[in-house]
Amino acid sequence: MTVVAKPVTLTPDSAGTGADSAGAAMTDAEVHRIRNDFPILGTEVNGTRLVYLDSGATSQNPLSVLEAEQEFYEQRNAAVHRGAHALAVDATDAYEEARATVAGFIGARTDELVWTSNATEGINLVAYAMSNAALGRGGEAARRFSVGPGENIVVTEMEHHANLVPWQELAARTGAELRFVPIDDDGALRLESAAAVIDHGTRMVAFSHASNVLGTIAPVAELVGLAQEVGALTLLDACQSVPHLPVDVKALDVDFLVFSGHKMLGPTGIGALYGRAELLNAMPPFLTGGSMITTVTMERAEYLPAPNRFEAGTQRISQAIALGAAANYLRETGMERVEDWEMRLGERLVTGLDAIAGVRVLGPAAGLPRIGLAAFDVDGVHAHDVGQFLDDRGIAVRVGHHCAQPLHRRLGLTATTRASTYLYTTTDEVDTFLDAVARIRAFFGAR
Amino acid sequence: MGSGLEQLYQQVILDHARARYGSPLQDHTGEGTTGESHQLNPVCGDEITLRVGVRDGVVTALSWDGAGCAISMASASVLTELVQGLPRDEVISLVDSFREVLRSRGRIEADEEVLGDAAAFAGVSRYPARVKCAMLGWVALEESLLAANS
Numbered sequence: 216m217t218v219v220a221k222p223v224t225l226t227p228d229s230a231g232t233g234a235d236s237a238g239a240a241m242t243d244a245e246v247h248r249i250r251n252d253f254p255i256l257g258t259e260v261n262g263t264r265l266v267y268l269d270s271g272a273t274s275q276n277p278l279s280v281l282e283a284e285q286e287f288y289e290q291r292n293a294a295v296h297r298g299a300h301a302l303a304v305d306a307t308d309a310y311e312e313a314r315a316t317v318a319g320f321i322g323a324r325t326d327e328l329v330w331t332s333n334a335t336e337g338i339n340l341v342a343y344a345m346s347n348a349a350l351g352r353g354g355e356a357a358r359r360f361s362v363g364p365g366e367n368i369v370v371t372e373m374e375h376h377a378n379l380v381p382w383q384e385l386a387a388r389t390g391a392e393l394r395f396v397p398i399d400d401d402g403a404l405r406l407e408s409a410a411a412v413i414d415h416g417t418r419m420v421a422f423s424h425a426s427n428v429l430g431t432i433a434p435v436a437e438l439v440g441l442a443q444e445v446g447a448l449t450l451l452d453a454c455q456s457v458p459h460l461p462v463d464v465k466a467l468d469v470d471f472l473v474f475s476g477h478k479m480l481g482p483t484g485i486g487a488l489y490g491r492a493e494l495l496n497a498m499p500p501f502l503t504g505g506s507m508i509t510t511v512t513m514e515r516a517e518y519l520p521a522p523n524r525f526e527a528g529t530q531r532i533s534q535a536i537a538l539g540a541a542a543n544y545l546r547e548t549g550m551e552r553v554e555d556w557e558m559r560l561g562e563r564l565v566t567g568l569d570a571i572a573g574v575r576v577l578g579p580a581a582g583l584p585r586i587g588l589a590a591f592d593v594d595g596v597h598a599h600d601v602g603q604f605l606d607d608r609g610i611a612v613r614v615g616h617h618c619a620q621p622l623h624r625r626l627g628l629t630a631t632t633r634a635s636t637y638l639y640t641t642t643d644e645v646d647t648f649l650d651a652v653a654r655i656r657a658f659f660g661a662r
Numbered sequence: 663m664g665s666g667l668e669q670l671y672q673q674v675i676l677d678h679a680r681a682r683y684g685s686p687l688q689d690h691t692g693e694g695t696t697g698e699s700h701q702l703n704p705v706c707g708d709e710i711t712l713r714v715g716v717r718d719g720v721v722t723a724l725s726w727d728g729a730g731c732a733i734s735m736a737s738a739s740v741l742t743e744l745v746q747g748l749p750r751d752e753v754i755s756l757v758d759s760f761r762e763v764l765r766s767r768g769r770i771e772a773d774e775e776v777l778g779d780a781a782a783f784a785g786v787s788r789y790p791a792r793v794k795c796a797m798l799g800w801v802a803l804e805e806s807l808l809a810a811n812s
Contacts, residue, residue, distance in 0.1 A: 261666065599706050599731035599795065600671075607667040615706050629707035629729060658667075659732060660676055 241548075241556040243641050249548070250639050252277040263609035266644045271427055271455060271588050271635030272613050273477045276541070280480055283540035287533045295532055296506060296523070310532050313539030314522070317487055320542040321453075321472070322463035327495065329488040329522040330535055334454045335377040337473030337488035338421070340525060341450055342381040343501040345419065346388045353499035360448070360498055362418040364390035369413050369420045369447070371396045371404055372625055375427055376618040378452040382421060391418070396438075398625060402429040402578045406437055413438075417447040424456035424472075428619050428633065429578030430561060430585035432456070435467050443468075448494075454478055458545070458637070459586050460554035464489050476534065481541035485534035488525070495521030502527040545638075553638045557587030560636040560645055564589040567649035573656050577626060587636030590617065593652070595661030598630040604658060605632075608651050669785040670792075671732065674740075678779070679732035684742030688725040690715030697810030699802040703794050708734045712802035716810045719750050726802070731795050733786060738799030740779045750807060757800050764793050 250256045253275045258265050267275060287309065293302035295310045311325075318328040331337040347353065348360035362368065368382045372395050386393040394417075396409040413420060420442040425432050435451065442449045450471040456462055457472075458479035464472050471494070476485040490498070500507060500518055504527040509517040518524045545553065565581045568574050573594035579585050593601050602614035613633040616623045623629060634648055655661075690696045693715025702709045708730030715723030724742050728735055745753045760780055763772045768788045772781035786796045 597708075597731035599708070599733070599792070603670065603789070603792070604667065620707075623707075659671070660680065 239552070241552050241638070243643070246556070246639060246641050250641075252279070252544075253639055254278065254281075256639060260609040260611070261607055266608075266610040266647055268634040268636065268640070268644065268648055269611045269613050270458075270478070270637035270640070271633060273483070274458065274480050274637055275639065276480055276482065276537075277544050279544055280482070280537045280540045284482060284533045284537040287536050292533075294529055306532060309536050310530070313535045316539040317535075317542045318489075320546060321457060321474075321489060322465050323489045324492060326520070326522055327464075327489055327492050329490065329495070329525045330530060331473070331486045331488050332484055332531070333475040333477070333486035334452060334473040335381075335475075335486075337471075337486060338378055338450065338452070339381045340488055340501040341419075341471055341490075341498075342385040344498045346385055347499040347501070349389045353497065356497040357499050360418075362389050362391045366416045366418050367392040367394050367414075369394045369396065369417050369442075371422045371433075372398045373402065373404070373426050373429060373431075373619065373622045374421075374423055375452065375454070376620070377454075378421055378423060378450075379621070382419070392416075396422070398622070400626075401580075402426070402431065402622075402626065404433065406434060409438060409441055413441045413445060413447065415445050417442065417445050419448045419450065421450040421452070423452040423454070424462070424467075425453075425459070425586050426578070427455050427588070428590045428617050428622055428631070430588040430590075431578055432584055432586070435469070439468050455586060455588070459557055461550040470494055476538040476541065479538075479541055480544055481538035482534045485531045485538045487538075490521065492521065495525070498524075500524050500527070504528050506530070548638060556638060557636050557640075558584070560640055560642070561585045561587040561589065563642060563645050564634055564636070564649075567645065568652065571649070571653045573661065574652065577628075577631060587640065588633065589635075590631045590633040591652075592628055592631050593655055593661070596655055596659045598632045600659060601632045601652075601655055604655050605648070605651055608647075610648050610651055612648075666785075666788070670789060672782045672785065674779055674782045675736040676732060678736035678739040681739055682728075682735055683739040684725050685727060685735075685739070686725065687711060687713055687727040688723070690723040690725070693717050693723050695810045697806035697808065699805035699809060701798050701802045701805070703730070703734075703798060705794070706731065708795060708798055710734070710738055710798050710802050712738070712799060712806050714803065714806045714810055716750055716807070721745050721748055721750060721753050721807075724803070726799065728799070730798065731792075733783075733792055733795040734798045737780075737783060737796045738802075740783075741799050741803060744778050744780055745803070750811075754804070754807065757804050760800055761797065763787060764796055 255275050291305045293306040295307040315325045318325045345360045348357040394412050397405050449469045451469045453472050453474045457474040472489040477483040507524050507527045568576050575592045577590045598614040615630050694717035696715050698713045700711045710728035712726040763770050764787050766787050772784035774781040783796050786792050
């Protein structure tokens with residue numbers, strides 16, 4: 216890859232992305248400089264400049280991430296944790312260094328971070344480990360993961376299908392009951408109901424940290440408190456939080472946490488599961504095979520401790536290394552600053568959409584906390600048509616149910632349009648988007 | 663703005679999307695035989711329930727209920743106007759012609775003599791993500807004709 220050096224002028228107004236700039240708030244000037252690191256943001260779509268407002272679905276990659284992957288294949292490509300040759304050692308070092316980087320990024324110990332393909336696989340890993348425990352796998356030490364008839368699993372009504380369907384399947388396999396914490400008409404979790412839903416039969420409470428549709432942040436402390444009171448495990452779907460705000464797993468005090476690399480400037484095919492060390496080391500494996508064993512006979516096998524116990528087969532090495540580079544990029548920019556910038560963009564999105572006749576924004580009203588994301592309904596115009604209209608102007612948004620059909624049904628909708636930001640989104644882009652949305656109902660003749 | 667948008671959303675399509683000829687669903691049990699089909703596009707949630715009445719091999723009644731984008735609703739409206747009173751076999755070949763145009767990625771021109779207002783959907787063929795929207799009602803028609811035949 217040819218890397219074009221870009222002249223960077225640091226001014227007091229546009230502090231650099233170095234850690235020493237952690238205090239200064241991000242500005243459009245800095246964002247414009249950040250955009251130089253993302254080649255795809257300079258491309259044209261339908262004859263106009265791309266306005267990418269779909270980072271909630273997948274984010275774009277900075278050069279440092281693309282280069283990390285390329286450099287691995289050019290200079291270090293080898294299978295990790297096996298072989299005595301120099302490349303294998305080099306590859307293993309880079310792979311494990313990436314694990315330490317990503318673990319550190321969320322405040323975890325290195326041995327508490329398991330690589331997965333994505334968050335979906337992380338949730339399935341825990342759900343299958345639990346049903347394996349219910350079948351007696353893992354012995355006495357794994358009893359706390361067991362779930363069965365008379366017991367229950369709790370999710371919320373706003374979950375992404377990834378944090379719903381695996382639990383439906385776990386309930387069906389084990390005879391446990393699947394319950395949910397309901398939401399009110401504005402999409403807020405009904406905490407008073409949570410206290411009744413979570414009871415002494417609850418074995419797992421799984422919920423999203425930041426909603427991919429509503430943009431709300433869950434009351435983690437309250438839900439974790441309720442779960443801990445009854446001895447239930449907790450799992451946080453952090454797909455929309457780890458990329459956009461500072462996350463410290465120890466402060467959140469959850470047992471498990473999952474996220475996807477491609478939503479945080481990394482490549483597809485890589486994600487991670489955080490689990491408290493004593494839990495991971497007691498949990499039976501999900502996928503089994505090579506690289507996760509100690510001794511194998513024709514009859515049985517002994518397993519490695521975490522995290523390797525959960526990483527069967529040849530791993531996603533270049534992707535893990537690239538995700539490490541992504542975490543470094545975010546750390547150097549400063550997650551507090553990213554959060555602050557995106558909250559301001561989110562506020563601008565909601566305020567602007569609220570001002571357009573016939574547009575209804577889902578989730579919290581303007582002025583209330585929300586990440587840089589807004590899903591909305593345009594009266595008389597289907598979301599697919601809204602998305603097509605915006606695409607014609609080079610504006611990329613997500614349309615549909617955003618993998619949250621039950622939530623949409625609860626709010627009386629089948630499909631909405633969602634604009635989502637990232638650290639490379641400018642206020643100009645938000646304004647371009649708002650200007651386009653304001654023209655949609657007239658184009659379609661909506662009355 | 664690219665000129666593509668007006669090619670996709672031609673006025674006749676926008677008009678049909680609002681008019682929704684054939685909606686809501688009616689009871690056609692007075693006809694010789696009836697057939698019904700429900701189609702759902704899981705990607706966007708568009709759905710349609712379409713019912714036909716067939717008497718002496720001719721489609722004599724057609725109605726539907728649906729929710730979805732302008733393309734899918736307009737397409738169902740257009741087909742309602744197009745196929746009523748046509749022999750069943752002719753309707754089936756019409757569905758085939760429509761499908762052929764839509765899957766052509768803009769390579770096959772729509773014959774207005776044959777497809778009437780439905781020819782306006784030729785522009786959809788350049789948007790692969792929207793072909794299923796335009797086909798929704800037509801697949802429902804095809805299946806309800808099969809049901810009416812059995």
